[in-house]
Amino acid sequence: MPNKIKGNSISKSISRRGFLKGAALGLASTAIPFGTADASVWDAFLQKHFREMNEDEIQTVIKRLEKEYDKKFDTKFNIKTTKAMPGTLFGYGLDLSRCIGCRRCVYACVRENNQSRDPQIHWITVLRFKKGEKWIDLEESEKYYYPGAVPEEGYFYMPVQCQQCENPPCVRVCPTKATWKEPDGIVVVDYNWCIGCRYCMAACPYGARHFNWAKPRIRKEELNPETHYLGNRPRYAGVVEKCTFCVQRTRAGRYPACVEICPVGARKFGNLLDPKSEIRYCIENKRVFRLKEDLNTYPKFYYFFAT
Amino acid sequence: MYALLKNFFTVLKHMARGDKWYYIWLAFLSFFIIAGVASYIRQLNTGLILTAMRDQVSWGFYISNFTFLVGVAAAAVLLVVPAYIYNFKPIKEIVLFGELLAVTAITMCILFILVDMGRPERVWHLMPIIGTMNFPSSLLAWDVVVLNGYLAINFLISFYVLYKMSHSKEYSIQLIKPLILISIPWAISIHTVTAFLYNGLSARPFWNASILAPRFIASALSSGPALMIIIFQIVRKVSKIDIDNKAIFKIAELIAYAIGLNLFLFGAEFFKEFYSGSIHLAPMEYLYFGLHGKTALVPWMWSALIFNITAFLIFLSPTARENFLTLNLACVLIIAGVYIEKGMGLVVPGFVPGVLGEIYEYSPSWTEKSITIGIWATGAMLYTLLLKFAMPIYTGELRFLSKTGK
Ligand code: SF4
Numbered sequence: 203m204p205n206k207i208k209g210n211s212i213s214k215s216i217s218r219r220g221f222l223k224g225a226a227l228g229l230a231s232t233a234i235p236f237g238t239a240d241a242s243v244w245d246a247f248l249q250k251h252f253r254e255m256n257e258d259e260i261q262t263v264i265k266r267l268e269k270e271y272d273k274k275f276d277t278k279f280n281i282k283t284t285k286a287m288p289g290t291l292f293g294y295g296l297d298l299s300r301c302i303g304c305r306r307c308v309y310a311c312v313r314e315n316n317q318s319r320d321p322q323i324h325w326i327t328v329l330r331f332k333k334g335e336k337w338i339d340l341e342e343s344e345k346y347y348y349p350g351a352v353p354e355e356g357y358f359y360m361p362v363q364c365q366q367c368e369n370p371p372c373v374r375v376c377p378t379k380a381t382w383k384e385p386d387g388i389v390v391v392d393y394n395w396c397i398g399c400r401y402c403m404a405a406c407p408y409g410a411r412h413f414n415w416a417k418p419r420i421r422k423e424e425l426n427p428e429t430h431y432l433g434n435r436p437r438y439a440g441v442v443e444k445c446t447f448c449v450q451r452t453r454a455g456r457y458p459a460c461v462e463i464c465p466v467g468a469r470k471f472g473n474l475l476d477p478k479s480e481i482r483y484c485i486e487n488k489r490v491f492r493l494k495e496d497l498n499t500y501p502k503f504y505y506f507f508a509t
Numbered sequence: 510m511y512a513l514l515k516n517f518f519t520v521l522k523h524m525a526r527g528d529k530w531y532y533i534w535l536a537f538l539s540f541f542i543i544a545g546v547a548s549y550i551r552q553l554n555t556g557l558i559l560t561a562m563r564d565q566v567s568w569g570f571y572i573s574n575f576t577f578l579v580g581v582a583a584a585a586v587l588l589v590v591p592a593y594i595y596n597f598k599p600i601k602e603i604v605l606f607g608e609l610l611a612v613t614a615i616t617m618c619i620l621f622i623l624v625d626m627g628r629p630e631r632v633w634h635l636m637p638i639i640g641t642m643n644f645p646s647s648l649l650a651w652d653v654v655v656l657n658g659y660l661a662i663n664f665l666i667s668f669y670v671l672y673k674m675s676h677s678k679e680y681s682i683q684l685i686k687p688l689i690l691i692s693i694p695w696a697i698s699i700h701t702v703t704a705f706l707y708n709g710l711s712a713r714p715f716w717n718a719s720i721l722a723p724r725f726i727a728s729a730l731s732s733g734p735a736l737m738i739i740i741f742q743i744v745r746k747v748s749k750i751d752i753d754n755k756a757i758f759k760i761a762e763l764i765a766y767a768i769g770l771n772l773f774l775f776g777a778e779f780f781k782e783f784y785s786g787s788i789h790l791a792p793m794e795y796l797y798f799g800l801h802g803k804t805a806l807v808p809w810m811w812s813a814l815i816f817n818i819t820a821f822l823i824f825l826s827p828t829a830r831e832n833f834l835t836l837n838l839a840c841v842l843i844i845a846g847v848y849i850e851k852g853m854g855l856v857v858p859g860f861v862p863g864v865l866g867e868i869y870e871y872s873p874s875w876t877e878k879s880i881t882i883g884i885w886a887t888g889a890m891l892y893t894l895l896l897k898f899a900m901p902i903y904t905g906e907l908r909f910l911s912k913t914g915k
């Protein structure tokens with residue numbers, strides 16, 4: 203299995219002789235790419251902030267990235283840059299009384315969004331609580347539960363992912379503006395601009411941001427080549443990533459992967475600005491709450507109980 | 510031009526010369542620097558996965574050391590205040606060594622930030638004009654500005670003074686006075702901004718307490734000058750520079766007040782958290798008693814508290830602080846105490862328990878330790894060389910040619 207995994211192995215043991223070679227390579231590839239013949243390394247190094255590029259520049263970058271990915275993964279990638287539709291503000295609903303804690307959403311998300319399989323990155327965390335116990339400070343929750351079958355007697359579940367805050371602390375603290383809120387309310391990261399300082403991870407109250415502690419590895423046959431620049435295109439070591447409400451799907455009029463997969467229909471998604479949308483109906487007619495409302499982050503992620 | 514080159518070589522030649530101990534010391538430091546660089550290259554190759562940091566505890570040992578060193582960097586300010594404002598002669602003469610220490614400490618801070626970054630080659634994104642600094646909203650952007658500004662100010666002051674001295678000229682106090690005056694609030698600002706960096710995060714209740722910035726300043730004003738006292742004694746020993754005991758004892762007295770204040774603020778924090786006992790008590794509980802059987806930091810935190818209190822008692826008593834044996838003991842204790850408290854004791858409980866209630870016990874990996882020791886060795890090397898350059902100018906043993914070629 204390991205040799206099927208694309209990208210560099212992280213468990214490569216470094217022999218004494220190989221060490222110096224590795225050192226030289228490391229300086230060349232990870233640090234500033236002096237002396238490489240390949241001009242695209244310099245292009246990558248000098249790439250501008252996504253929001254400061256004009257259409258032409260963006261297209262050049264997309265072509266270069268597609269070529270890079272092709273070389274790296276031996277797969278033809280399609281990287282879209284679809285803009286936010288005017289008049290949309292995406293919102294999400296999750297019915298706690300329905301969720302059975304099966305974690306299908308977790309793995310559907312991983313497949314859709316090209317998360318690293320080794321080391322594992324999950325954008326959705328499902329928390330398990332014992333019924334009748336204190337739960338709002340989340341300290342009694344269990345993230346690592348391994349049931350034989352779900353739902354388990356005496357427990358309930360609460361999945362947590364990026365809440366797409368209207369007032370996102372992660373955006374406020376980022377020193378380089380590498381993460382921002384799009385007009386349709388989705389908080390995105392420019393993986394080519396993020397410096398990996400992880401200040402946003404300290405600022406996020408929902409544990410929604412994840413760091414590529416090593417080079418992400420995905421098997422070729424598990425790649426999803428239909429991507430968006432701000433969404434599920436493959437990431438790099440040393441940058442932060444997070445849930446984008448499947449921007450590559452939702453801007454094309456589809457549901458996020460987690461909504462589609464949920465076997466009990468616990469997950470709802472739609473346009474908060476459309477008064478006739480299902481999400482609006484749920485918010486107006488059910489008992490809703492948002493996580494850690496006391497922090498004034500104004501999540502666009504609503505939890506609700508049955509009416 | 511000729512004079513400049515010639516002077517440059519004089520300096521080089523001078524720095525390369527020393528007794529046996531000087532070479533042993535440099536070799537000793539070089540060993541750790543090389544080991545650190547080797548670990549860093551591995552970390553660059555493999556990623557930060559070689560550290561013990563994970564999504565749950567996303568800052569660790571590097572940022573802890575950074576925070577401690579920001580405190581050390583302001584040591585200079587405590588010396589500048591009495592020296593220039595009140596014209597306290599014995600301290601004024603040694604302020605220069607404090608400023609050089611500030612230069613060293615800030616350089617180390619920058620190194621600690623660089624090794625913590627996931628993409629260090631993108632550091633230019635963080636620079637004015639060519640990058641996209643998130644002003645005024647990101648405290649990290651502010652920190653970049655105040656730290657580099659502080660570095661520049663201290664560099665300018667100390668090198669101007671050294672330049673003048675080395676050409677046997679009196680330096681003009683009119684010229685550097687504005688810089689010195691500005692360096693005082695600036696030193697406070699580097700602490701404050703660094704404290705605010707944590708303080709502003711409502712997601713992390715342990716940091717989100719107003720007492721954080723005052724405690725930063727109080728603890729920095731205890732540990733930084735203690736380090737200076739030790740350095741002054743070394744300088745006295747290895748050079749002809751005469752540092753008045755009066756200066757050292759004065760600094761020791763000031764340290765007593767700073768520790769007293771720090772302990773008081775700590776007591777206030779401790780009372781508020783434990784008496785009210787809200788859910789935000791958890792990080793404090795983790796630090797001092799452990800949480801759900803996880804107690805990694807407990808022995809460290811109690812040691813730090815005992816160190817701080819013992820040091821306080823010694824600094825408070827005039828007989829104890831004027832005896833070099835107890836004085837040095839107290840200096841070591843307070844440096845260690847603040848290093849624990851303002852380092853791991855500050856950074857880790859921000860993340861434990863995590864925002865989703867998870868308890869991930871963090872303790873630095875070998876890579877982190879080796880890189881950290883490497884940076885400390887680099888700092889020690891830099892300060893040694895700076896002293897080696899500054900001391901003979903100070904005593905008049907080293908003089909340069911001026912442009913006229915005299
Ligand atoms: S949940 Fe976290 S990552 Fe998502 S927008 Fe809010 S602060 Fe940012």
Ligand code: SF4
Pocket residue numbers: 375376377378379380381391395396397398399400401402403441442
């Ligand atoms: S890790 Fe990246 S996105 Fe997060 S604050 Fe730092 S630069 Fe911004």
